Amino acid sequence: MTGPSLTELINRRLSRREMIGKTALAAAAFGLGCRHSCTPKQQEATSSPNKASQPRPRSFTEVAPGIDDHLHVPEGYQAQVLLAWGASLEDGSDFPGDLSRITADEQRQRFGTHCDFTAFLPLPDLDGVQRGLLCVNHELTIARVMFPDMPPGRRASAPLLSQAQCETELAAHGHSVVEIRLGPEGWRVVPSPLTRRFDGGSTPFELRGPAAGHARMQTSEDPSGRRVIGTVANCSGGVTPWGTVLIAEENVDNYFGGQLGDGQERANLERFGIDGRPDFGFWRFWDRFDVSKEPREPNRFGWMVEYDPRDPKRPPVKRTALGRFSHEGAACTVSEDGRAVLYMADDSGMEYLYRLVSDGPASAGGHLLDHGTLSVARFDSDGSVTWLDLIHGQGPLTKEHGFNDQGDVLIETRRAADRLGATPMDRPEGIAVDPKTGRVYVALTYNRYRAPEAVDAVHPRARDAHGQILEIMPPGPQGHGAKKMRWDALIRCGDPARHEGTKYGDGLTERGWVSCPDNLRFDPSGRLWVCTDGMERDGLTCDGIFLCPVAGEGRAVPRRFLRVPTGAECTGPSFTPDGRTLFVSIQHPGAHYDATLAKPRSRWPHQKEGRPPQPAVVAIRALDGGIIGGDPKEGV
Numbered sequence: 156m157t158g159p160s161l162t163e164l165i166n167r168r169l170s171r172r173e174m175i176g177k178t179a180l181a182a183a184a185f186g187l188g189c190r191h192s193c194t195p196k197q198q199e200a201t202s203s204p205n206k207a208s209q210p211r212p213r214s215f216t217e218v219a220p221g222i223d224d225h226l227h228v229p230e231g232y233q234a235q236v237l238l239a240w241g242a243s244l245e246d247g248s249d250f251p252g253d254l255s256r257i258t259a260d261e262q263r264q265r266f267g268t269h270c271d272f273t274a275f276l277p278l279p280d281l282d283g284v285q286r287g288l289l290c291v292n293h294e295l296t297i298a299r300v301m302f303p304d305m306p307p308g309r310r311a312s313a314p315l316l317s318q319a320q321c322e323t324e325l326a327a328h329g330h331s332v333v334e335i336r337l338g339p340e341g342w343r344v345v346p347s348p349l350t351r352r353f354d355g356g357s358t359p360f361e362l363r364g365p366a367a368g369h370a371r372m373q374t375s376e377d378p379s380g381r382r383v384i385g386t387v388a389n390c391s392g393g394v395t396p397w398g399t400v401l402i403a404e405e406n407v408d409n410y411f412g413g414q415l416g417d418g419q420e421r422a423n424l425e426r427f428g429i430d431g432r433p434d435f436g437f438w439r440f441w442d443r444f445d446v447s448k449e450p451r452e453p454n455r456f457g458w459m460v461e462y463d464p465r466d467p468k469r470p471p472v473k474r475t476a477l478g479r480f481s482h483e484g485a486a487c488t489v490s491e492d493g494r495a496v497l498y499m500a501d502d503s504g505m506e507y508l509y510r511l512v513s514d515g516p517a518s519a520g521g522h523l524l525d526h527g528t529l530s531v532a533r534f535d536s537d538g539s540v541t542w543l544d545l546i547h548g549q550g551p552l553t554k555e556h557g558f559n560d561q562g563d564v565l566i567e568t569r570r571a572a573d574r575l576g577a578t579p580m581d582r583p584e585g586i587a588v589d590p591k592t593g594r595v596y597v598a599l600t601y602n603r604y605r606a607p608e609a610v611d612a613v614h615p616r617a618r619d620a621h622g623q624i625l626e627i628m629p630p631g632p633q634g635h636g637a638k639k640m641r642w643d644a645l646i647r648c649g650d651p652a653r654h655e656g657t658k659y660g661d662g663l664t665e666r667g668w669v670s671c672p673d674n675l676r677f678d679p680s681g682r683l684w685v686c687t688d689g690m691e692r693d694g695l696t697c698d699g700i701f702l703c704p705v706a707g708e709g710r711a712v713p714r715r716f717l718r719v720p721t722g723a724e725c726t727g728p729s730f731t732p733d734g735r736t737l738f739v740s741i742q743h744p745g746a747h748y749d750a751t752l753a754k755p756r757s758r759w760p761h762q763k764e765g766r767p768p769q770p771a772v773v774a775i776r777a778l779d780g781g782i783i784g785g786d787p788k789e790g791v
């Protein structure tokens with residue numbers, strides 16, 4: 156039997172929900188947005204690329220590599236700063252005072268910092284105006300460029316911060332939902348009954364699925380093990396076929412301090428990278444972040460959160476059936492028999508790639524993701540991928556090995572995957588499923604931990620500094636529930652002129668080489684876009700976003716579309732359904748380890764003395780309103 160396609164399911168779901176939401180939305184006032192267009196310097200002057208790299212008609216001229224404090228888009232495009240750290244969620248306007256002194260109460264009401272994942276969810280046009288919800292993660296805070304008088308260095312601020320500053324940091328984490336509308340001058344934020352804000356210190360989350368209520372999830376504050384305050388480290392995410400949004404809890408090990416005890420949880424804490432020396436100072440003020448007092452609190456983080464942006468009354472849920480690890484994001488699709496399939500990555504060196512196949516049909520929605528089969532990938536040198544099921548009682552996942560029930564398997568997902576012989580990977584991050592072919596693309600960003608003796612067929616480079624994008628082929632476009640698939644490398648990254656072991660298609664320009672791939676996203680025309688996080692380490696260029704077709708002429712040939720300011724990563728790309736706007740997060744501009752608020756390495760986007768750098772979501776559009784990256788029907 157062939158199940159409904161992902162698009163069909165989303166459309167069905169949206170048309171049902173839009174009828175409910177329309178009345179309330181029509182009543183929302185139309186507010187004035189604050190917009191900053193880019194200065195002329197931020198648009199690339201067209202330099203003449205060599206003949207082999209001449210862009211085809213209606214395409215774009217690749218942005219040049221380089222390092223500076225500007226956002227660069229190709230000639231003919233414009234970047235608009237839509238929402239910067241501290242902005243009003245009602246109209247997008249900047250924080251009116253000194254951002255370095257923003258209080259926790261103010262921050263809880265405003266756009267958080269260090270934006271990552273974005274999702275654009277269209278709402279029905281209102282009087283011909285295109286509009287939608289923009290859902291944005293706020294991954295972390297970096298105190299040295301957030302507050303006055305902090306020292307440089309990664310962890311140096313943690314012992315010095317006041318409780319009020321730590322409270323502001325927790326408030327700057329989490330997630331924002333705003334409504335945006337497209338007018339003649341670009342996108343603007345408007346007041347909406349759907350505006351929403353989750354943060355790290357005050358938002359309650361339900362815990363559901365097999366590990367909810369487990370003894371190892373119970374704490375003094377929550378003896379039920381079913382309710383937790385806050386979400387942190389929200390990196391990437393995904394949109395489900397039933398219209399909900401998934402937001403991933405990634406580097407949660409950075410949040411817990413204190414002495415590790417010798418009890419049951421010690422090995423678990425260590426396996427999760429919790430060593431009592433966190434980046435953040437929260438444990439100095441709140442017992443739940445101190446593992447000597449609450450050793451089970453970390454078990455309540457590292458999950459995938461699901462919420463319904465069109466139903467603010469429904470609480471967000473941490474779905475334990477999806478496993479506990481450094482969740483990067485979730486690529487959601489539908490299997491041949493109509494079940495939901497989520498591909499998920501654990502972004503740490505030598506960790507794994509996971510898949511969940513729901514028990515029920517994707518069309519059911521609701522609490523569907525509480526019941527399913529979680530599995531982990533083993534890659535073999537014969538070109539096969541095998542999915543190994545993480546089910547209590549099967550194979551080594553038994554009492555004898557410390558797994559008393561499925562809750563234990565999920566709380567210690569990584570250790571369970573170790574036991575099954577999964578393939579340790581080079582930091583899997585972005586995943587995207589090709590809507591046409593069903594092929595699954597996985598970005599392995601880079602991995603300084605793979606020793607020469609640990610290279611294998613899928614990771615042939617020891618201490619790979621540049622990463623790669625894998626291509627996984629299920630048996631057929633919707634064969635996502637299959638036990639076995641095939642794999643190959645789409646590209647192996649790096650500059651072919653300088654680095655060993657690269658792989659690209661024919662026709663790569665001097666500007667098109669890519670390194671440290673992170674988020675992946677297919678645009679509505681079915682072309683793959685690749686965001687990078689880490690290219691500046693190489694000393695030649697800031698990060699950016701690249702168009703990298705996976706089919707036809709130009710397959711596996713990235714082309715550089717955008718370059719971010721110094722210190723920033725380019726992350727969280729999403730497109731409007733017409734392909735004419737690209738939203739992207741500019742995260743941690745100027746946040747080098749030696750930077751402080753007094754001596755920032757960036758003042759993007761305002762470039763004014765005394766202003767800190769502000770992470771922000773930008774909206775990219777072509778000046779002629781055309782499709783981002785050119786219209787593929789015109790040969791691009």
Ligand code: FEO
Nearest residue numbers: 390405483502584
């Ligand atoms: Fe937060 Fe793996 O990126």
Ligand code: CA
Nearest residue numbers: 271294726742
């Ligand atoms: Ca990030």
Ligand code: CA
Nearest residue numbers: 390584673674
């Ligand atoms: Ca990432």
Ligand code: CA
Nearest residue numbers: 584600673688
């Ligand atoms: Ca990354």
